[in-house]
Amino acid sequence: MNLPPHTASSGAARSTAAGTLADPDTPFAVVDAHRMRRNIDRLATRADGLAVALRPHVKTAKSLGVAAFLHHGTPGPITVSTLAEAEAFADGGYTDITYAVGIDPHKLPRVLALLARGVTLRVLLDSAEQAESVARASRRAGLPVPTQIEIDCDGHRGGLKADAPELVEIGRILHDAGCLDGVLTHAGESYFAYTAEEQRLAAKNERDTAVAAAERLRAAGLPVATVSVGSTPTAHAAEDLTGVTELRAGNYVFFDLVMAGLGVCELDDLALSVVVTVIGHRPEYGWLVTDGGWMAMSRDRGTSVQAQDQGYGLVADLDGNLVPGLVMTAASQEHGTLTARDGADLPDLPVGTRLRILPNHACATAAQHRGYHVIDGTRGTDTAPEIEDFWTRVTGW
Amino acid sequence: MNLPPHTASSGAARSTAAGTLADPDTPFAVVDAHRMRRNIDRLATRADGLAVALRPHVKTAKSLGVAAFLHHGTPGPITVSTLAEAEAFADGGYTDITYAVGIDPHKLPRVLALLARGVTLRVLLDSAEQAESVARASRRAGLPVPTQIEIDCDGHRGGLKADAPELVEIGRILHDAGCLDGVLTHAGESYFAYTAEEQRLAAKNERDTAVAAAERLRAAGLPVATVSVGSTPTAHAAEDLTGVTELRAGNYVFFDLVMAGLGVCELDDLALSVVVTVIGHRPEYGWLVTDGGWMAMSRDRGTSVQAQDQGYGLVADLDGNLVPGLVMTAASQEHGTLTARDGADLPDLPVGTRLRILPNHACATAAQHRGYHVIDGTRGTDTAPEIEDFWTRVTGW
Structure with a gap:
């Protein structure tokens, strides 16, 4: 296993294990390997049926x-x-x-x-x-x-x-x-x-x-x-x-909110997300503030031209379950703003709560990160999902 | 001098010099150190006049x-x-x-x-x-x-x-x-x-x-x-x-089109740009196609809410002189589209021509790059501006 710096919180007593999604400092990108493999298999099967080679x-x-x-x-x-x-x-x-x-x-x-x-x-x-x-x-x-x-x-x-x-x-x-x-x-x-x-x-x-x-x-x-x-x-x-x-x-390995908006995939096919932490509350504006801004999500707002604008992304808990009505609606470099829509209540999430943001455009969001913490989305856990691996990205030209 | 991979074209007979803006493979980010120093001096002088410390x-x-x-x-x-x-x-x-x-x-x-x-x-x-x-x-x-x-x-x-x-x-x-x-x-x-x-x-x-x-x-x-x-x-x-x-x-060291649109700086204060290459022509659409897309520029479109929307950026030649009326109006991951506006003619720029794109938002564009090729904008040159140095960026969280 190949882990980046600052993966394990230095305060915790821990062996060489990579820990869980509760451990690395946020923000960081996560790949749900189960969803990713399902997406990859789906298109491979299609290509076989169409009798063409697949060149991802x-x-x-x-x-x-x-x-x-x-x-x-x-x-x-x-x-x-x-x-x-x-x-x-x-x-x-x-x-x-x-x-x-x-x-x-x-x-x-x-x-x-x-x-x-x-x-x-x-x-x-x-x-x-x-x-x-x-x-x-x-x-x-x-x-x-x-x-x-x-x-x-x-x-x-x-x-x-x-x-x-x-x-x-x-x-x-x-x-x-x-x-x-x-x-x-x-x-x-x-x-x-x-x-x-x-x-x-x-x-x-x-x-x-x-x-x-x-x-x-x-x-x-x-x-x-x-x-x-x-x-x-x-x-x-x-x-x-x-x-x-x-x-x-290319996009199909991760999918994203733009593809879900087109109906090419379902929301629960999205294999890439960004883990962020709640760092503040602005009840007077109806905001939660997180430490994930456009540096972590990119400035991509692909869903802004779709029937349902998803802001900078939908919000899930650390296990990947969507938080109903919660949307990341604004971003500065290292701050994200979450708001409730469709009459939903702003959930009561204390400072330190970790959330996963599903991106508009996987290609652009992935490009903001050095690599991916990998979880196996099939395992039920009482604690946060375990990190199985870290996959680096190629950068530059 | 600290140079990144692929800085010198491997075909050319060249010493250890870093070469000019005509040499590294595009796209890459450039800092005009003369403009940058002028921007830094301007705010330092202001802070002195206001009798406050400056914490950039x-x-x-x-x-x-x-x-x-x-x-x-x-x-x-x-x-x-x-x-x-x-x-x-x-x-x-x-x-x-x-x-x-x-x-x-x-x-x-x-x-x-x-x-x-x-x-x-x-x-x-x-x-x-x-x-x-x-x-x-x-x-x-x-x-x-x-x-x-x-x-x-x-x-x-x-x-x-x-x-x-x-x-x-x-x-x-x-x-x-x-x-x-x-x-x-x-x-x-x-x-x-x-x-x-x-x-x-x-x-x-x-x-x-x-x-x-x-x-x-x-x-x-x-x-x-x-x-x-x-x-x-x-x-x-x-x-x-x-x-x-x-x-x-922070932004003032480079400035950008958003700050120029606010009147905080002039266009010739912009110290950051991205060098791209013309890779195609679509005369039927009035487009030049370049190898600089949103991966090189970011998805930031900060000027879209200003009186003058500057698209993904204004276009200058390799010496930094603006090409009148030419704007980067669309971006995919590794493609940029340049179009003429205000009745300007699309200039005749063959494949291989290098241009510099001035960004909407320096913070976001800079974040797409490993570092900056540095030129000293004060020197007149018959050839492309010489590269004086390479400055790396800090990445991640």
């Missing part, structure tokens, strides 16, 4: 400890959002990695260094100028950089439309250098698909667009090995992925 | 490298937001520290450990139950924990009203244990004081409230050594701090 995006947890559960304990295919992740996961034995952010040519030396180590690291691009850079770097190194062309299926951010005139030209530049691997798209707008039907349509559109782009390249005589799609909402809504070779999703 | 809040930069400029190169009085900061700054020779977040009794062992090392670490509280905990722990350790009573001057978050009945009772509990140091207040609502006059009134109210609380304690026979006030807006607006012993502010 590790950008949410950024943790080898979490990733160990993605492919039954062995390093399998993953997606990363930074080269720092690619390097850390390569060090951990992962050899099949897609770096799913449009490549900055300045970063190609680090890509080539990973390829030279035997890691299959794929990069992404959507312009001829990037393709020329990749082709040039590959020829110079004598090492073709496997490359996917980013396709825009919903106007979310980067990518080419499937019918863009440049698509075939880019494919040819890559193919001539031995670099063309395939196409990739991400239905980022599915985060705003508020019904199951809209999510199914987003998944169909994501699949149709990627396959159409692949077919255009193939019709031009360019081989397309990989047709990659995915986002957490569409991965859980897709009904037919014919022509798709792999599915990506 | 190091929660913004969380960096010994930055802090070295606060008190002419010697460790002086500071404010911290976490015990991790207190411990790191104690290791760096700082012995006069105020921990300005209401104390969680569970953290007292770490407070006592710092006191036992000879660090004067003051804690903050606003309830009798916390005061009893501090008194008990102090007696048990034979080491009185110097304690300030938090006063609420504007309904921002924690604290007691200056006329709260409990004030004197809390003061007496602390005094009887040898722990009473004074009172502290923070005009957090001054971040929403949109005119110079409102800021002056907020500063007057902050001072008047703290002094009134101190006088109530003194009238009850309780000695009050410290009367501490401050926030970046009120510290720059206060005209009379009679009865106040010290002024706190």
Whole structure:
């Protein structure tokens, strides 16, 4: 077991055990490993049913400890959002990695260094100028950089439309250098698909667009090995992925209030929370004050555009049971404000009471922490849940 | 000089020099040391004129490298937001520290450990139950924990009203244990004081409230050594701090778009920015896409409630000159979207172009980074600004 500093309260007589959620100084992030494994199994089963490979995006947890559960304990295919992740996961034995952010040519030396180590690291691009850079770097190194062309299926951010005139030209530049691997798209707008039907349509559109782009390249005589799609909402809504070779999703390992608001998961699937302590009372304003502010939760307010705005997060007790009506409604750097809504009474929680805050956006909240204290949510306890492990996060770029 | 991993592009023939802002892989945070020193000097001069000690809040930069400029190169009085900061700054020779977040009794062992090392670490509280905990722990350790009573001057978050009945009772509990140091207040609502006059009134109210609380304690026979006030807006607006012993502010070392929107600083005072790279173009949407998303900028959108919403940030070139009309309007984890406003043309910036994004909220943006590449903004250069140093940040709690 690998424990961070200040995990055990120095006042307590304790052996080498990690203790319980009552022990580390707050705030700190907790992963409920039972819920996490259930979330991972759910999507793995879906991908099997859809006959596509699953390439989880590790950008949410950024943790080898979490990733160990993605492919039954062995390093399998993953997606990363930074080269720092690619390097850390390569060090951990992962050899099949897609770096799913449009490549900055300045970063190609680090890509080539990973390829030279035997890691299959794929990069992404959507312009001829990037393709020329990749082709040039590959020829110079004598090492073709496997490359996917980013396709825009919903106007979310980067990518080419499937019918863009440049698509075939880019494919040819890559193919001539031995670099063309395939196409990739991400239905980022599915985060705003508020019904199951809209999510199914987003998944169909994501699949149709990627396959159409692949077919255009193939019709031009360019081989397309990989047709990659995915986002957490569409991965859980897709009904037919014919022509798709792999599915990506990241958030699903933890889920969060945004995903619960979309109906992609239930509140009791949320595997990440932040333990905070009550440090004050402001009865005149109807507030409880905690030591968990935006530094612990992030500034993410993803639910603010949903039907039910969940503030900075819902509040649970240390065992994970929601405290009815209690919401974290404001945050400063190291202070959180909890208020009651829907006519609920503000509960009587003395200074020192520990609570768990369920986040809007797991990716953003997780990024505020060095790692995760891990509990096994299946065990009933009379005392606070026991800490089983500590999983560190990869940081930086 | 202390450089982080991946600072120099591995492809270039280069000596041990840190290179320029064109070298490290993006995104990364940059501090313009010339602007920072100017900001630090400005408030130091103000505090001298107001005849109060300055106790800068190091929660913004969380960096010994930055802090070295606060008190002419010697460790002086500071404010911290976490015990991790207190411990790191104690290791760096700082012995006069105020921990300005209401104390969680569970953290007292770490407070006592710092006191036992000879660090004067003051804690903050606003309830009798916390005061009893501090008194008990102090007696048990034979080491009185110097304690300030938090006063609420504007309904921002924690604290007691200056006329709260409990004030004197809390003061007496602390005094009887040898722990009473004074009172502290923070005009957090001054971040929403949109005119110079409102800021002056907020500063007057902050001072008047703290002094009134101190006088109530003194009238009850309780000695009050410290009367501490401050926030970046009120510290720059206060005209009379009679009865106040010290002024706190944190954000002012870097400033940011929120402070510029309040008129507390000018845009060319902003000392923190994030270097990003153009990785794509979406002319059909009027977008430039960069590799700096919310992971690099944070999700903070503090200017969204100001007269001029600055999106996720304004855009400057690598030398720090603003690109007219260009704004970072959207962010995903590792993607930023830049758009033109006010009829400005989208500039023609090829893939690979580096830009600097000025943040909404320096405290939140800085927190996304391991440290700061430091440039000396006074030097004219034909090439990109030279990197003079790398200053690490304190992380965690």
